[in-house]
Amino acid sequence: MNRHERRLFSHLRREHESEGRESYVEIDAPFELYALVRLLRPAHLIEVGVSSGVSSAYLLQALERNNRRTLHSIDLPKLERPSRSKHRQPQASWSLPPGRASGWAVPAPLRRRWDLRIGNKRNVLPLLTEELERIDLLVYDVPHDDDETRGEFRRLDPRLPPGGVAIADHGPGGGLCAALRWWARRRGTAPVRRAELGLYGFRA
Numbered sequence: 001m002n003r004h005e006r007r008l009f010s011h012l013r014r015e016h017e018s019e020g021r022e023s024y025v026e027i028d029a030p031f032e033l034y035a036l037v038r039l040l041r042p043a044h045l046i047e048v049g050v051s052s053g054v055s056s057a058y059l060l061q062a063l064e065r066n067n068r069r070t071l072h073s074i075d076l077p078k079l080e081r082p083s084r085s086k087h088r089q090p091q092a093s094w095s096l097p098p099g100r101a102s103g104w105a106v107p108a109p110l111r112r113r114w115d116l117r118i119g120n121k122r123n124v125l126p127l128l129t130e131e132l133e134r135i136d137l138l139v140y141d142v143p144h145d146d147d148e149t150r151g152e153f154r155r156l157d158p159r160l161p162p163g164g165v166a167i168a169d170h171g172p173g174g175g176l177c178a179a180l181r182w183w184a185r186r187r188g189t190a191p192v193r194r195a196e197l198g199l200y201g202f203r204a
Contacts, residue, residue: 004061005061009027011105012057019097026054027058028196029055030055031058033062033199034062036137037066040136042136042165043069043136044132044137045069045071045135045138046074046125046132046138047059047071047074047139048138048139049169050073051075052100052105056106056114057107059071060106060110060111060113060114069113070113071113071115072117073102073103073117074119074121074124075118076120077096077118079098102118103116126155129155129159134159134161134164135160135164136163136165140166140167144179149177150182150183153179153180157187162204163203164203165201166183166184166202166204168200168201169200170198170200176191176193180201183202
């Protein structure tokens with residue numbers, strides 16, 4: 001990890017500590033995504049699910065280092081109710097602290113390459129798919145229903161070119177979802193898991 005990534009990690013840690021969420025700065029999976037973007041140099045990258053923006057920040061950092069393109073992110077924020085307690089516990093791991101917006105931890109200098117769209121993925125993803133001629137990398141990191149997600153993957157499939165990569169993050173203890181398995185089979189391959197992480201993906 002060089003000085004740019006160390007500086008980014010320090011920023012993310014401070015932001016999360018200020019909200020009592022220091023344990024949320026898990027960078028193993030986001031750093032894997034960072035490395036993947038540096039290697040693939042994708043022209044078009046879609047991220048579904050943002051929350052505080054740890055993964056978003058590393059994806060944006062990689063695009064900045066590559067000096068190209070934009071991260072297109074979709075998020076439907078889960079807002080927490082204000083609490084008088086100084087030791088409030090998040091209602092869900094992806095929920096936003098009161099007064100915060102999606103991607104609240106992402107450093108301002110990285111936002112110039114960020115197309116952040118707020119709304120239900122059911123409505124936003126089809127519109128974004130129509131706008132982009134191709135999707136070289138998809139990072140899908142939201143709780144989901146397999147039937148609905150399979151339909152989303154079916155619509156995305158024509159935009160995923162040979163060599164394109166699709167990844168679903170199910171968390172460290174999560175298993176492979178049926179929707180991603182279906183999509184990989186449709187493209188004549190099988191998903192693989194990054195050891196010790198909840199990242200499952202395939203290359204078309």
